[in-house]
Amino acid sequence: MILDNESAGSRWKIRRDGVPKVTGKLKYLTDLTFPNMLYGTVLRSEYPHAEIESIDTKEAEELAGVFAVITYKDVPGLNGFGIVIQDQPVFCEEKVRYVGDAIAAVAARTKEIAQQAISLIKVKYQPLQIITDPDEALKDTAIRLHKEGNLLHQAAFKKGESNIEEAFNKCEWIIEGTYQTPRQMHAYMETEGGVAVPDEAGGITIYAPTQHGFKDQLQLSRILALPLEKIRIISSPIGGSFGGKDELNVQPYISLLALKTQRPVKIHQSRRISIKAGLKRHPMKIYMKTGADVSGKIIAHQVKITADTGAYATLGPAVLDFAVEHSAGPYIIENIDVKGYSVYTNNGVAGEFRGFGGNQITFALETQIERLAEKARIDSTKLRFTNLRKTEDFGPVDQPIVPTNGAYAVLTEITKSAILQKDLVTNPMNGDKKIKGRGYSITMHGGGLGYGRADASGARLALNSAGKIEVSFGFEECGQGLIPTIDMIMADTFLCEPSDIEITIGDTAKVPHSGSSTASRATNMVWLGINKLKGPFSEKLLTLAEKQTKCPKESLFLGKNGIWKNAEENEEPALILPYKQLAESCEELPTVSVSYHFPTTPNSIDGGHFLYTFAGVAAEVEIDLLSGSVAVTRMDHVISAGPVVNPMGYLGQIEGGANMGLGFTIMEDAVMENGRYMNENFDTYLIPTILDIPIETTVTAIEELVPGDDYGPRGVGEIGTVAVAPAIISAIHDAAGIWLNQLPVKADILLQALERQGLRE
Numbered sequence: 001m002i003l004d005n006e007s008a009g010s011r012w013k014i015r016r017d018g019v020p021k022v023t024g025k026l027k028y029l030t031d032l033t034f035p036n037m038l039y040g041t042v043l044r045s046e047y048p049h050a051e052i053e054s055i056d057t058k059e060a061e062e063l064a065g066v067f068a069v070i071t072y073k074d075v076p077g078l079n080g081f082g083i084v085i086q087d088q089p090v091f092c093e094e095k096v097r098y099v100g101d102a103i104a105a106v107a108a109r110t111k112e113i114a115q116q117a118i119s120l121i122k123v124k125y126q127p128l129q130i131i132t133d134p135d136e137a138l139k140d141t142a143i144r145l146h147k148e149g150n151l152l153h154q155a156a157f158k159k160g161e162s163n164i165e166e167a168f169n170k171c172e173w174i175i176e177g178t179y180q181t182p183r184q185m186h187a188y189m190e191t192e193g194g195v196a197v198p199d200e201a202g203g204i205t206i207y208a209p210t211q212h213g214f215k216d217q218l219q220l221s222r223i224l225a226l227p228l229e230k231i232r233i234i235s236s237p238i239g240g241s242f243g244g245k246d247e248l249n250v251q252p253y254i255s256l257l258a259l260k261t262q263r264p265v266k267i268h269q270s271r272r273i274s275i276k277a278g279l280k281r282h283p284m285k286i287y288m289k290t291g292a293d294v295s296g297k298i299i300a301h302q303v304k305i306t307a308d309t310g311a312y313a314t315l316g317p318a319v320l321d322f323a324v325e326h327s328a329g330p331y332i333i334e335n336i337d338v339k340g341y342s343v344y345t346n347n348g349v350a351g352e353f354r355g356f357g358g359n360q361i362t363f364a365l366e367t368q369i370e371r372l373a374e375k376a377r378i379d380s381t382k383l384r385f386t387n388l389r390k391t392e393d394f395g396p397v398d399q400p401i402v403p404t405n406g407a408y409a410v411l412t413e414i415t416k417s418a419i420l421q422k423d424l425v426t427n428p429m430n431g432d433k434k435i436k437g438r439g440y441s442i443t444m445h446g447g448g449l450g451y452g453r454a455d456a457s458g459a460r461l462a463l464n465s466a467g468k469i470e471v472s473f474g475f476e477e478c479g480q481g482l483i484p485t486i487d488m489i490m491a492d493t494f495l496c497e498p499s500d501i502e503i504t505i506g507d508t509a510k511v512p513h514s515g516s517s518t519a520s521r522a523t524n525m526v527w528l529g530i531n532k533l534k535g536p537f538s539e540k541l542l543t544l545a546e547k548q549t550k551c552p553k554e555s556l557f558l559g560k561n562g563i564w565k566n567a568e569e570n571e572e573p574a575l576i577l578p579y580k581q582l583a584e585s586c587e588e589l590p591t592v593s594v595s596y597h598f599p600t601t602p603n604s605i606d607g608g609h610f611l612y613t614f615a616g617v618a619a620e621v622e623i624d625l626l627s628g629s630v631a632v633t634r635m636d637h638v639i640s641a642g643p644v645v646n647p648m649g650y651l652g653q654i655e656g657g658a659n660m661g662l663g664f665t666i667m668e669d670a671v672m673e674n675g676r677y678m679n680e681n682f683d684t685y686l687i688p689t690i691l692d693i694p695i696e697t698t699v700t701a702i703e704e705l706v707p708g709d710d711y712g713p714r715g716v717g718e719i720g721t722v723a724v725a726p727a728i729i730s731a732i733h734d735a736a737g738i739w740l741n742q743l744p745v746k747a748d749i750l751l752q753a754l755e756r757q758g759l760r761e
Contacts, residue, residue, distance in 0.1 A: 048675025160335030171291030190239025193268030236506025314351030366726030406614030414616025439730025446609025459529025467580025474514030481649030520715030628747030657720025
């Protein structure tokens with residue numbers, strides 16, 4: 001199915017959160033205000049590495065309008081947070097490890113007073129040696145940034161020959177390369193923020209954008225030394241996240257300040273503070289050596305990944321595991337030796353980001369495939385087909401996965417792209433100032449958290465007192481289109497329409513624990529949950545309807561506005577009992593719930609996946625020979641992710657993800673020097689605008705699943721970003737005959753290469 005705006009929008013005219021969003025009337029969580037609310041701010045370190053000799057808050061405390069000043073001494077519980085490893089201090093006590101570490105926080109009557117109070121806090125530092133190079137950090141002589149050392153995590157996968165060099169000795173063709181990828185900003189519309197509101201019973205409600213409300217609740221319980229039931233997290237709607245709000249950010253500070261002052265406290269970080277303190281995509285250095293025999297069969301593949309996680313862990317171990325798992329992608333290779341290292345430095349913290357390590361490793365892998373084909377003088381499509389996984393093959397780390405022909409389907413379809421058939425005629429020798437090229441790439445991407453990680457979910461259906469079918473999940477709407485997706489799955493399942501449905505998400509006091517809104521898992525979990533509840537919920541309602549209508553329940557079904565009676569001879573189906581009337585007749589409103597798990601492989605290395613999506617991307621580029629700038633003029637996508645539930649949302653996720661991948665490839669780089677960001681705002685950090693994205697884009701969805709695959713639609717929030725970079729790099733090579741191994745593409749490096757190629761004077 002080819003998706004476009006007209007066909008995608010034809011199924012569902014108006015999404016329930018659409019009008020408020022486009023008119024600006026929707027209140028995000030950082031828009032909220034409360035009576036007697038105070039404003040908070042956080043004092044953050046200006047040093048990338050230093051000992052703290054003293055913290056003097058006296059002047060700040062005495063400033064008129066200040067209600068509280070807090071430091072590490074005011075943390076009643078665990079002075080640390082982190083989804084997996086709680087190694088990031090809420091407030092630093094003895095040492096700071098990056099520019100952005102929190103030292104103190106203030107609550108005051110106005111933002112201005114809070115900011116003035118922060119400036120009055122005196123911190124005496126003793127600067128320490130800094131480490132900004134992960135390779136240097138791993139040396140025995142390097143200073144230790146954490147008690148355990150500078151190696152956060154290492155991961156590996158090996159198969160075939162015990163000595164990989166023996167496999168390379170059998171190769172006819174060998175390609176080696178080192179690839180580098182940048183630190184990328186999430187660039188979400190709504191920066192980190194929220195409001196904490198204390199209650200008279202000693203509890204607290206936190207309104208803050210996050211991708212995992214229950215995980216925030218757990219972490220805050222440790223920090224605040226409060227039982228879970230005393231903490232309520234309202235986590236939706238979110239003005240964009242892309243992984244960047246999966247970890248705690250301002251929540252500990254607003255909570256501590258609110259409990260101390262017994263008043264609501266709000267913090268909404270400026271873009272500059274967000275850049276300084278927020279998460280970024282892991283920059284990686286990836287060494288690859290790949291060898292094939294004379295026929296193009298890849299015999300040996302060696303990889304070393306070094307990821308800069310910055311000062312603290314966040315989800316750095318899982319990101320590295322994902323990159324290691326996907327280092328051979330959709331190809332079956334007999335001999336593999338992959339090692340990965342996630343390393344602490346004094347750089348800004350890197351963490352979860354759309355693609356989750358897949359973007360970095362796919363750039364290296366697919367560029368390596370193209371270079372190998374070029375050296376062996378084999379068509380790169382033929383080389384891919386020669387090595388492509390088959391339907392029943394195991395996964396990339398030799399684990400059982402759901403049988404899938406997604407790799408074959410996307411490779412077959414993307415090579416039909418009009419971009420790749422087009423005759424591009426440019427001749428710089430005849431005075432052309434721009435040259436064009438085209439290229440493509442493919443990828444596979446695991447969904448869910450993976451083997452060895454708790455990945456439970458839950459769902460609930462109820463008929464409420466208003467006569468609505470209330471569907472509840474613990475997920476968040478962070479711009480991915482989850483709400484209309486739930487609407488559509490409910491409509492398909494129960495033959496109802498949006499007016500019959502009430503959706504409850506993102507509130508720990510009202511929803512079941514569904515797990516995180518990450519890892520492309522939410523759509524699949526919603527589909528599975530609703531389908532698991534369809535039978536028992538329908539049975540409950542139809543049994544109640546049978547009692548009231550005296551019609552046998554076998555003749556009844558759920559539909560638009562209520563319970564319908566099947567058609568009899570010469571009659572149409574008829575609505576015989578509205579949901580509202582059914583609800584009013586119930587002594588106890590019918591409710592059903594279910595707990596289940598994201599499908600997981602039974603045998604794998606940590607993080608290995610069971611369900612995969614596949615993508616192919618074709619790109620056309622235009623290179624300006626005078627400036628060295630690269631414009632992506634056309635892009636085609638082929639996605640294999642099972643049935644399309646929400647066509648408009650599907651299209652939006654692929655197009656939006658592709659634009660983020662485009663930025664990753666040709667312009668985005670959060671440069672750090674000596675542990676400090678050189679890009680402090682969007683005036684110097686460039687992200688794609690409407691003028692930078694391709695004029696022509698097509699998205700083709702392959703919906704077919706292999707017979708026996710009953711796991712339903714997969715999420716597409718990430719897959720659209722992953723294969724963009726190598727497709728663009730391949731197109732640049734097609735235009736200019738050069739291979740680039742570092743992202744983003746730098747104009748000066750490209751111009752030098754063009755000169756060496758004789759394409760410019």
